Amino acid sequence: MTDDDKLATCYQIIGDTATEISQAYSDFGDLVGYYMGQTSTTMQLRLFRPLALETSLYLLSLLDTTSEIYADILEETKKLAEELEVSSLEESLTAYKQEPDRVTHFVTACQQIVGSDALWLSMRRKDTPPQETISDRGYVVIKRAAEKIEEMVESIST
Template sequence: MTDEDKLAMCYQVIGDTATEISQAYSDFGDLVGYYMGQTSTTLQLRLFRPLALETSLYLLSLFDTTSEFYADILQETEKLAEELEVPFLEERLAAYKQKTDSVSHFITACQQVVGSDALWLSMRRKDTPPQETISDRGYVVIKSAAEKMGEVVKSLK
């Protein structure tokens, strides 16, 4: 596998992860809607880019800063942060590296992205905020995505 293929795999995992998380949280809150596959496309699109940013930060934290992929991914992450007008990118990345449990930090950060979206807040049931339990579908998706990203980084070393 060439270096270009490996970098493409990193971007693919970022996109797939952001898509899966945004899809999990854009499902309508009722059981019938879940089984019928009803989702809010608008909400999914609103959540995608901020979740892609958070996913990129987590992925960067898994790489050594001397990695050949780190600089490329960091550059694209900085562009996205600028477009989204997200400040303190370096501090957010440092927070991942300083945490002893970066997976928990990633879960919390993703849930904060979702929980702060006005459309998500208006669509959800009041008794179902993002939670760190297996009954929260988004939590399960985030946790499994974090494990998958760890495996991708290990395979690139």
């Protein structure tokens, strides 16, 4: 596999992961929201970019920092962070690298993104935030995505 193929695979998994997580949390099935124009598509679009940024940070924490792939993804991640007006990119990346359980950190970060979205909050009861249980579909999707990312990193590193 060439470096270009590896890079394309990384970008594909970032996009797929952000899409899957945003879909899982946007399937709220609220008829009132549907009639008011607050459909799951709107929710998905709101959640996608912040989740893509978080997925990129998780992926970067697993990659070899000396590789060209790391440098390319870091450059694009910085651009996305600027667009989203996230100033703590280096702090977030450092937190991932220092965290002994990166998967749990990734799950928590993704759930915080969802749980702090105003539209998601308006469509859900405020007393039922995203939870780290298998009854929370988003949690299951995030855990599965983290495993896929780790497997992909292992496959491109060999």
